Amino acid sequence: MRITVLGKSPAWQDAGGACSGYLVEEDGYALLVDCGNGVFSKLRHHRDYVDVDAVLISHLHADHFLDLVPYSYALSYAPRQQPVAVGGWPGTDSPARPQLYAPMGAGGLFRQLASAWGDEDLIERAFELSEYDGPDELTLGPVNVRFCEVPHYTRTFAIEVRGPGGRLTYSADCSPNEQLVRFASETDLLLIEATLPRPERTGMRGHLTPAEAGETGRRAGARRLVITHFSDELDSDWARSEAGAAYRGPVELAYEGAVYTLPDRAEVGGA
Ligand SMILES: [Zn+2]
Numbered sequence: 001m002r003i004t005v006l007g008k009s010p011a012w013q014d015a016g017g018a019c020s021g022y023l024v025e026e027d028g029y030a031l032l033v034d035c036g037n038g039v040f041s042k043l044r045h046h047r048d049y050v051d052v053d054a055v056l057i058s059h060l061h062a063d064h065f066l067d068l069v070p071y072s073y074a075l076s077y078a079p080r081q082q083p084v085a086v087g088g089w090p091g092t093d094s095p096a097r098p099q100l101y102a103p104m105g106a107g108g109l110f111r112q113l114a115s116a117w118g119d120e121d122l123i124e125r126a127f128e129l130s131e132y133d134g135p136d137e138l139t140l141g142p143v144n145v146r147f148c149e150v151p152h153y154t155r156t157f158a159i160e161v162r163g164p165g166g167r168l169t170y171s172a173d174c175s176p177n178e179q180l181v182r183f184a185s186e187t188d189l190l191l192i193e194a195t196l197p198r199p200e201r202t203g204m205r206g207h208l209t210p211a212e213a214g215e216t217g218r219r220a221g222a223r224r225l226v227i228t229h230f231s232d233e234l235d236s237d238w239a240r241s242e243a244g245a246a247y248r249g250p251v252e253l254a255y256e257g258a259v260y261t262l263p264d265r266a267e268v269g270g271a
């Protein structure tokens, strides 16, 4: 399994960066986990967008789904997606229409969003949308996908992708919680948010500090820990050391273009 970070910014992009998006590839199958603002452009550096088999959305916050809009325009209007020859491309009777899995209520929200400029079914025309609801398990090509609801400001699901190469657990956005510790138990790679320089001072909690991300990884027994969803305005050395102290081991910081391979390359040779 090959995991490529397309975007690791929080709700506002790093300079030159993108919000949440992770490309997961296994045996030729491609899954895009989250599609936040900036992700579509980053995806194009790594894989042809018509060759993405499915997109999974963890929750309906803009920084996790907003680039479904330009992605839908590409699938609708790119010359090679047209039924008749145009722009130097032959016509096609079978334009790409990737599957799209998003939490319950997604269809209504997507229609509401695109109806603001009079194109209500933009996203559902471009993608084959299915809404999921927590306990669902999916088999997508060579991988199995499971969801675990985690506490955040809107209904949010941590996502597990398990394939022949190993098991990835993605926290999505969440406050400290036991569900994620159990869900990520002994996972091969825990990709976990570490948004905050300190816990929220008021209101309900919705995110983790690097130390809380490290603590979650340690308690879950995650074999490898990568923190993400932090701003380039946060001191990365500080974040790494806070997370590492709590994890009691080395912690990696997600960066755009980073690739993680499961099993770890070092293990492939059997050394
Ligand atoms: Zn977010």
Ligand SMILES: [Zn+2]
Binding pocket: 059, 061, 152, 173
């Ligand atoms: Zn969020």
